[in-house]
Amino acid sequence: MAVYAAHLTRTLQGTPSIFQVTAQEALGTTVKPALRKLIEYLAEVYPDKCGWCVPWYDELYLLFDCCLQYHYLKHYAASFSESFYGLLRVPTTVSSEFNPGNPRLPEMLEYGSVALLVLVPYIKDKMEKIVDRWREDDEDGRLGKSKPDRARKAAIKIYAIVHLVAKSARLVQAARYMTGATRSHCPELALLGVSLRDAPLLHRDTYTWTGFFKNLLTGQFRGAAVSFPMVGGAVLRGVQYGAFVVQLLRWWDARAASHAALQPPPAPQPDERAVRWKNKCPICLQSWKIPTVLPVSGYIFCYVCISRHVRARAACPVTRCPAAESSLVRLYVD
Numbered sequence: 648m649a650v651y652a653a654h655l656t657r658t659l660q661g662t663p664s665i666f667q668v669t670a671q672e673a674l675g676t677t678v679k680p681a682l683r684k685l686i687e688y689l690a691e692v693y694p695d696k697c698g699w700c701v702p703w704y705d706e707l708y709l710l711f712d713c714c715l716q717y718h719y720l721k722h723y724a725a726s727f728s729e730s731f732y733g734l735l736r737v738p739t740t741v742s743s744e745f746n747p748g749n750p751r752l753p754e755m756l757e758y759g760s761v762a763l764l765v766l767v768p769y770i771k772d773k774m775e776k777i778v779d780r781w782r783e784d785d786e787d788g789r790l791g792k793s794k795p796d797r798a799r800k801a802a803i804k805i806y807a808i809v810h811l812v813a814k815s816a817r818l819v820q821a822a823r824y825m826t827g828a829t830r831s832h833c834p835e836l837a838l839l840g841v842s843l844r845d846a847p848l849l850h851r852d853t854y855t856w857t858g859f860f861k862n863l864l865t866g867q868f869r870g871a872a873v874s875f876p877m878v879g880g881a882v883l884r885g886v887q888y889g890a891f892v893v894q895l896l897r898w899w900d901a902r903a904a905s906h907a908a909l910q911p912p913p914a915p916q917p918d919e920r921a922v923r924w925k926n927k928c929p930i931c932l933q934s935w936k937i938p939t940v941l942p943v944s945g946y947i948f949c950y951v952c953i954s955r956h957v958r959a960r961a962a963c964p965v966t967r968c969p970a971a972e973s974s975l976v977r978l979y980v981d
Contacts, residue, residue, distance in 0.1 A: 663843055665825050667732050668832045675728035675764075679708055709769050716764045717757075724752050725846065726764050735846035736760065739830050739837075752841070759839050767835075778806045787936060787951045928952050929965055938978040943968045947978060 686704055689697040700707060716726050723730045724737070736752055752760065781790070781799045790796040816834050824832040830842035928935055930952040937950035944963040948956075956964050957972045 662830075663732075663734055663845055665821060665832065667734065668824075668843060671726075671728040671732045671734060674731060675726065678727075679712075682708060682711075705769065705772065709765060713761065713765045717761050720752065720757050720760050723846070725843075726760070729843065730846070733846050734843045736836075736841050737844050739840050739842050756839065756841060760841065763835050763839060774806070778803055783951050783955065930956060938980055940976050940978055941970055942974055942976060943970045950975070950977070 686700050690701045719727050719730050725735050782803050784790050820834050823829045831837035928949040938947050939950040939953055940947050941963055944966040946965050957970050963970050
């Protein structure tokens with residue numbers, strides 16, 4: 648009965664706001680692109696040692712994310728981003744025992760949480776890349792009327808419908824969560840039978856970094872002890888604050904890119920490249936297919952070539968000026 652009552656108390660108290668759960672989801676989506684930038688930099692600096700990491704980045708991140716999320720779920724009953732915002736996963740049913748002193752999820756819920764946090768996004772990213780490639784082939788006119796091509800066109804439409812339904816379901820679930828009609832803020836957690844709650848204050852360790860440095864300054868070297876929880880907590884806080892810094896840098900970079908887009912640089916002077924690429928796409932070096940101009944630089948590309956490059960690099964391939972896919976302009980020329 649004590650465990651049952653404790654579980655009821657934990658389940659009913661400390662419901663996080665929609666802003667908390669939205670912020671932790673945004674933090675979770677920041678880690679992967681930030682690490683990709685780091686891997687790409689290492690691959691450019693050390694191509695022989697780290698060049699293989701770029702094509703296998705999704706699989707490497709899958710392994711890293713699996714270890715990271717399982718560690719946090721095992722020790723804190725929360726994902727990495729949820730723990731950063733002081734949230735905790737609890738079962739929505741009262742049948743499972745949930746010890747408030749050691750708030751660990753049941754084993755099946757842990758494995759289900761790892762699958763939703765790691766495996767499902769990996770499969771989703773792979774499917775998006777495949778569908779985007781088929782969509783570009785369709786826009787470029789490379790999908791014919793054969794059975795495989797018709798199946799690809801149908802898959803593009805089905806994926807768009809499924810994506811719309813999934814986004815609508817998340818919106819409806821978030822609205823029900825804000826009105827108190829449900830305990831889970833997203834359909835994934837609702838299907839898993841898990842909800843988020845504010846995490847309780849952890850029991851403080853006997854030794855702290857404040858006491859450690861205080862003992863060093865006062866000459867009490869016997870009391871200046873370092874415990875394993877101190878080191879582990881420092882490492883985890885470093886990772887969490889590092890993620891916050893990465894999020895801040897991404898915001899600053901987007902802000903700088905937006906300001907740069909408002910003040911485009913002067914048109915580049917004609918050089919040997921302009922003569923060599925006359926009436927050709929600077930990326931594929933072929934005649935234009937759906938000619939599209941990038942206003943930030945003035946160069947004309949194939950639509951498929953420049954849209955794919957801008958989505959991946961967010962810059963002009965010739966001048967390296969910041970660019971966005973929304974700035975592309977279709978040209979109707981003979």
